[in-house]
Amino acid sequence: MQDSELLEKIAQVLKRENLNNNRLINHQSVVELTEILDLDKQSTQDWAQLFVWVQQYLDYSPDTSHIGFANRMWSGANMPSVLGEIIAAFSNTSACTFESAPVATLMETYMLKQMLEIVGFKNGEGQMTTGSSNANMIAMMVARNQTLNSVKTQGLFTQKPLFAFVSEDAHYSLDKAANILGIGTEHLIKVPTNKNAKMDVLALDKAIQKVQKNGGIAFFVCATLGTTVRGAYDDIEALLKLKNKHHFWLHGDGAWGGAAIMSSALKTKFLSGIEQLDSFTMDFHKMLGSSLMCNFLLLNHQNLLSCTCADGDNSYIFRDNAVDLGASSLQCGRRVDSLKWFLDWKFYNKQGFSDRVESYYQLAKFAEDFIDRSGELETVERRNSFNVCFRFKAQNSNAFNQNLRHQLLIEEQALFALAYIGDKLVFRLLISNNNIDKVKLTALLNRLIKVGKVLEKNA
Numbered sequence: 001m002q003d004s005e006l007l008e009k010i011a012q013v014l015k016r017e018n019l020n021n022n023r024l025i026n027h028q029s030v031v032e033l034t035e036i037l038d039l040d041k042q043s044t045q046d047w048a049q050l051f052v053w054v055q056q057y058l059d060y061s062p063d064t065s066h067i068g069f070a071n072r073m074w075s076g077a078n079m080p081s082v083l084g085e086i087i088a089a090f091s092n093t094s095a096c097t098f099e100s101a102p103v104a105t106l107m108e109t110y111m112l113k114q115m116l117e118i119v120g121f122k123n124g125e126g127q128m129t130t131g132s133s134n135a136n137m138i139a140m141m142v143a144r145n146q147t148l149n150s151v152k153t154q155g156l157f158t159q160k161p162l163f164a165f166v167s168e169d170a171h172y173s174l175d176k177a178a179n180i181l182g183i184g185t186e187h188l189i190k191v192p193t194n195k196n197a198k199m200d201v202l203a204l205d206k207a208i209q210k211v212q213k214n215g216g217i218a219f220f221v222c223a224t225l226g227t228t229v230r231g232a233y234d235d236i237e238a239l240l241k242l243k244n245k246h247h248f249w250l251h252g253d254g255a256w257g258g259a260a261i262m263s264s265a266l267k268t269k270f271l272s273g274i275e276q277l278d279s280f281t282m283d284f285h286k287m288l289g290s291s292l293m294c295n296f297l298l299l300n301h302q303n304l305l306s307c308t309c310a311d312g313d314n315s316y317i318f319r320d321n322a323v324d325l326g327a328s329s330l331q332c333g334r335r336v337d338s339l340k341w342f343l344d345w346k347f348y349n350k351q352g353f354s355d356r357v358e359s360y361y362q363l364a365k366f367a368e369d370f371i372d373r374s375g376e377l378e379t380v381e382r383r384n385s386f387n388v389c390f391r392f393k394a395q396n397s398n399a400f401n402q403n404l405r406h407q408l409l410i411e412e413q414a415l416f417a418l419a420y421i422g423d424k425l426v427f428r429l430l431i432s433n434n435n436i437d438k439v440k441l442t443a444l445l446n447r448l449i450k451v452g453k454v455l456e457k458n459a
C-alpha cells in the first residue's frame with residue numbers, strides 16, 4: 001500500500017461513526033474475544049487483514065470518551081495531544097538526545113520550566129517519565145542516593161536500614177518502588193489516616209522515632225496529593241514541620257489530584273506549601289486529559305537527576321549532557337511525549353486547565369448533592385475533593401453493588417470503578433471527561449438507579 005493510500009485509510013477508520021458508533025463497549029468474554037480475533041491467522045504482506053484487526057481493536061475496546069466510561073482516572077483525550085501522538089508515531093524518534101529529537105527536547109525543557117514556575121520550585125529541575133509509578137520510584141531513588149552516599153557503588157549491603165513512609169491509602173507504586181530499590185516492602189511503613197483520610201502526622205512522627213530508636217534511617221516520606229480512592233490530600237504544611245525535625249526527603253504524589261495546581265483557588269485549598277516539597281509528580285494524562293502517557297517529575301534541587309540516574313559508559317550516545325534529556329533518565333530510548341504535552345498546553349493554556357479542574361470540582365459536589373438527595377444512593381464517607389464514593393442502598397450491600405456494576409456493564413450502560421473503603425464496596429466516581437456536564441451526569445446516575453431498582457426487584 002502507498003503511503004498516501006494508507007493515510008486515507010487511517011482517516012477513514014478514525015471517522016467517528018466508524019470508531020464505536022457511540023457505543024460504550026461491546027463486551028465479550030476472554031474466550032469469545034479470542035475466538036473472534038483469530039490471532040493465529042497468517043497475514044504476510046496483507047494490509048486488508050491488518051485493517052480487519054484494526055477495526056476489531058476499535059470495535060471491542062471501550063469508548064473511553066463516552067460519558068458512561070467512569071472507570072478510571074482519565075477518559076477520552078484532548079485532540080491537540082492526539083495530534084501530537086500521531087505525529088510522534090510517524091516521525092518515530094527517541095527523545096534522548098538533541099540530535100535525534102531537537103524540537104521535542106526544546107519543548108520538553110520549555111514545559112518543565114513552565115511547571116517548575118507553576119509549582120514554585122525556584123531552582124529546580126525535572127523530566128518527563130513513563131508515569132507517576134515510575135516518577136515515584138525515581139523520587140525515592142534520588143532520596144536514597146542523597147541519604148547514603150555510597151549506595152550507587154556499594155549497594156545497600158553494608159548500610160544502615162532505610163525506611164520510607166506513606167499513608168495507608170497511598171498508591172501501590174510506592175510498594176513497587178521499595179521493592180525495586182532494595183528498600184524492602186516491609187521497610188515501607190504505612191501510616192494510619194485520620195478522620196479526614198489524610199496521613200496522621202502524629203502517628204508518622206511516632207513511627208519515625210521508633211525506626212530511629214532501632215538504628216534505622218527515616219529517609220523518605222511521600223505525601224499523597226489526592227489519594228486514589230478517597231481523594232484525600234495529605235497535609236503538606238504539617239509534614240514540612242516534621243521534615244524540619246527529622247530531615248527526610250518529602251515527595252508529593254500528585255498523579256491524580258496534583259492537577260489542582262492549575263487553579264489558584266484549589267491550589268490554596270489543597271496544595272498549600274507545595275513549593276517547599278523536595279519533589280513532586282503529576283500525570284497530565286489523568287484529570288487534564290492529555291493522551292496516555294503524559295507525566296512529569298520535578299525536583300526542588302538541581303543536578304540530582306543526572307548524578308542519581310546516570311551510570312556506565314554512555315559516551316557513544318550523548319553529546320551534551322546539559323541538553324540531552326536522556327542523560328538524566330533511567331531509560332535509554334525515550335518516547336516523544338513532549339509534543340502532545342506542548343500542543344495541549346498551547347491550545348488550552350493554564351486558564352483552560354484551571355477552568356477544567358474547577359468545573360470537575362463543582363461537578364463532584366453536584367454529584368454528591370444528587371446522591372444525598374436521592375433515596376436510593378448513599379455516600380459512605382463525605383467527599384474530600386474530587387472523588388465521590390457511593391453505593392446503592394441494599395441488603396447485602398457489597399454483593400449487590402458488585403452485581404449492579406456487572407449489570408451496568410453487560411447492558412452497556414456504564415463502566416464504573418469499584419473500590420473498597422474499609423470493608424465497604426463502593427462505586428468510585430471520578431470526573432475526568434471534558435464533555436460531561438450536570439445534565440449528562442444526572443442521566444448517568446439516574447441510569448445507575450434505574451438498573452439498581454430492577455436488580456432489587458428481581459432479588
Ligand SMILES: *Cc1c(COP(=O)(O)O)cnc(C)c1O
Binds near residue numbers: 133254256283295
Ligand atoms: C494513578 C496514580 C499513580 C500511578 O500513575 P501511573 O501514571 O499510572 O503510573 C500513582 N499515584 C497515584 C496517587 C495515582 O492516582
